Amino acid sequence: MKVTICIGSSCHIKGSRRVVEKFQELVSKYELSDVVELGGTFCMGHCQEGVCVTVDNEFFSVSPENAESFFEKEIKCRIV
DSSP states (O other), rough: EEEEOSSSSHHHHHTTHOOOOOHHHHHHHTTTTTTTEEEEEEEOOOGSEEEEETTEEEEEETTTTTTTHIIIIIHHHHHO
């Protein structure tokens, strides 16, 4: 599974670094590094929608506050 987080300036201001760190923590916690590939990219073109994330090319808007629940719902559940 490919998970890409925008690290462009707008998403950076909205907390993309914290989202990346939370996803890294959860991938490690659930030992998913062999099935979840985290990557970064610059602008996805949805700057008004928060921290932009794609999961296998499906677009989502994530915040640092909901990053863990998003991971559980949209990433972990698709694997386990």
